Amino acid sequence: MYIPTYDDMLDAHVRIAPHIRCTPVRTSDYLNELAGCQLFFKCENFQEPGAFKVRGAANAVFGLNEGQAKKGVATHSSGNHASCLSYAAMLRGIPCNVVMPRTAPQAKKDTVRRYGGKITECEPSTTSREATFAKVQAETGGDFVHPYNDPRVIAGQGTCSKEFMEQTGGLDMVVAPIGGGGMISGTCLTLSKFAPETKVIAAEPEQADDAYRSFKAGYIIADDAPKTIADGLLVPLKDLTWHFVSNHVTEIYTASDQEIIDAMKLIWKHLRVVMEPSSAVPLATILKQPDAFRGKRVGVIITGGNVDLDKLPWMLGS
Template sequence: MKDMALTIPTYDDMLEAHERIKPHINRTPVLQSQYLNELTGAELFFKCENFQEPGAFKVRGGSNAVFGLSDEMAEKGVCTHSSGNHALCLSYAAGRRGIPCNVVMPRTAPQAKKDAVKRYGGTITECEPSTSSREAVFAEVQAKTGGEFVHPYNDPRVIAGQGTCSKEFMEQTDGLDMMVAPIGGGGMISGTCLTLSTLAPEVKIIAAEPEQADDAYRSFKAGHIIADDAPETIADGLKVPLKDLTWHFVSNHVSDIMTATEDEIIDAMKITWKYLRIVMEPSCAVPLAIILKNKDAFAGKRVGVIVTGGNVDLDKLPWMMR
């Protein structure tokens, strides 16, 4: 991929994506908590993508890819590799169109996510929890099925789909100063950059990353992509590295990347469950963790936080495991 010309999705692609996926997604609500505002000194707005039917924002990008296929292309279905939410959201979208979906998932992915893929009719092939194993196993699956590859984030259709979240978010709030989203491979952050750089260029975009999987942070500081093979963090959705397309958006439009420790992430997760009363994944707690850790950077600001997903194993909550 590195030597090929990049297909950068445009603002119009995002608008088209929104029209295309509207019948297949929820316009998720934005919640607020006076208590969390007092705790942080900021005015926080939480866009609850955990309330998508398959439980994650990735239904936006997945639906855009699936419903954008020609009938001929759609026949062989779609395939992908994913730590979880892209797998189940793509399966969900493929199921709605009635086409096959083959996914490669690390054997360590949360059981709740594997169960959902199966429930939506997807077919799982397991790999080891490393980028190298994942890509090798995926090559076999793709060769066998011939399905259309929908990369979990480094795909213009996916990024345009994810960008629809920020469009709704801006419509639902009366202006924001900053937008914070977690960063793994960079799909949501890239979609956010795509939308806000045209719609609301005054909004500062901050990416939030686990300290134990801080490859995007190090890439951002170094000025080029640094990829780790198999980082370990409770934020299971954020282990994958940036790729050329997401790097384009991150390097051009992100104001800062901030990191949080595992304990800070778990604390922020529990606080959100308790005071916002939503079920969300550890990955979604990284934004609040960095806001609590860097209060001065956010104090007095209107801050949008994208709650990316809610597929959690309710029998293994992280604050009970430490």
Template sequence: MKDMSHLPTFDDVIAAHDRIRPYIHRTPVLTSTYLNELTGAELFFKCENFQKAGAFKVRGASNAVFGLSDADAAKGVATHSSGNHALSLSYAAGRRGIPCHVVMPSTAPQAKKDAVKGYGGIITECEPSTTSREAVFAEVHAATGADFVHPYNDPRVIAGQATCSREFMEQVEGLDSVIAPIGGGGMISGCCLTLSNIAPDVDIFAAEPEQADDAYRSFKAGHIIADDAPVTIADGLKVPLKENTWHFVSNHVTDILTASEQEIIDAMKLTWARMKIVMEPSCAVPLATILKNPDVFKGRRVGVIITGGNVDLDKLPWMQ
């Protein structure tokens, strides 16, 4: 029997929500008549693009940072991230007044690098592959002795991300499905943790780029398949699942749906045009998959998590 004692529980989610409440926004839920008519579904968008630091990841990062003892916190925190976790951890560490060391790929959007620096994070760059990221991080971690806050496999992070779907359930009644993007699986794991406890009848869908579809292939194969350096416009979804997130995905996700690069760009542009909100490419993948699979969602009340809005405004995908 596999040991599950390290996995977060719903009690951890409740504790996380109490701990992070002073440092996060309770983000709004928006709707669009146009998108409802286009999809044949009733869509409710949980707008984590309006979250502190511009992304849902501030929830998990804040839970990890503010859960540290004073002695551990004094050494600071460290992580590797393509962007949103990096800037979220920098934000949380800044609020607690402790150092934050971040390893970021050289190809990460400049807007995200600037935000990390703005929050006081200390950046070390690496090559844009999982192998390079982990090797460079090992050096930084050894040199600093800081507390490692993994971007998504950390139980504290998963419990923090789960507070998003907990709020969502309080804000919208009678959802049939919830869909969110999947990269490493932190947000989806949080959804699984919350919904399996308080709304077990709600279907959980994950949305992934076709060009970085390792979670989709893992889901179909029944074990983790990891790509080292996929290339996709959805820069937040390039990382592979790990054992903790795989536990939640393999046990609670209904299905994983994929979308092409052009479908992602079209859905992003459509959301900008119709809902007047800034979202990044990774967040457009759920809507792209809903538009691509109308029969799956038709006539249903669907919660869509928009995970972040940290976009390089000088490099919008439809302007390339």
């Protein structure tokens, strides 16, 4: 298992710079007052494919040699990694094959296809996802770019925190959602060297809290098919992301689906930012655990904005 280094992150930053956006940081006096701390929101939903995952995807795609690139890339994803890998592959002019759960939001499937990705659907479980992917990769021979348990992907995701710290002049804490742990791992990779005094906090849905339980138990606990409104956080930790979580994350907090929806509404109203439920989990946990953040400078990574506007969570009777 190769563990990516800080130098890998710096190399990724140079490699992907022509292909991604340096996303803005937003603030809100109202949300600061509500939370009792200074909040800084890094808007990765403003990336062209609508999610931070374009960083890791671009690092993997543009790091391939010409021989590897001819066969293209392949992955499995609930949505944003699929979109972002398809986008990066389109920029390089190579094929991209993606396995997605049949229950993935239509908006995310549409985005993958718009960028030229070919979708094979599977059942909404880790077991089905991995079995279906094995068949697809055997048929295509594409380079497997794992959504998060890949050193190239983690190094790419780490570039977000480098920008974030430079844009804000430093933070006491950075809070990001956790599913498989790609963004959190990249955050740990960068901050453990760039700003070791900055705490890394992970935020997770109560109804898909395997990372929280893993963190407390000291070993990976994987749920096969959890159900939560935060559809981007349904996958379990793997060995590489567990390395970063177990060694560098200070705490994992959880929030209920209703608390996530309430936080999503607050950000839409006061930041005027479109985000998906997974991205609202950090604010939900901050509002739920105010004493942990009181008076601090807290960075929040808004990880994605690919939401189906015809099926917003508060329209579904959740």
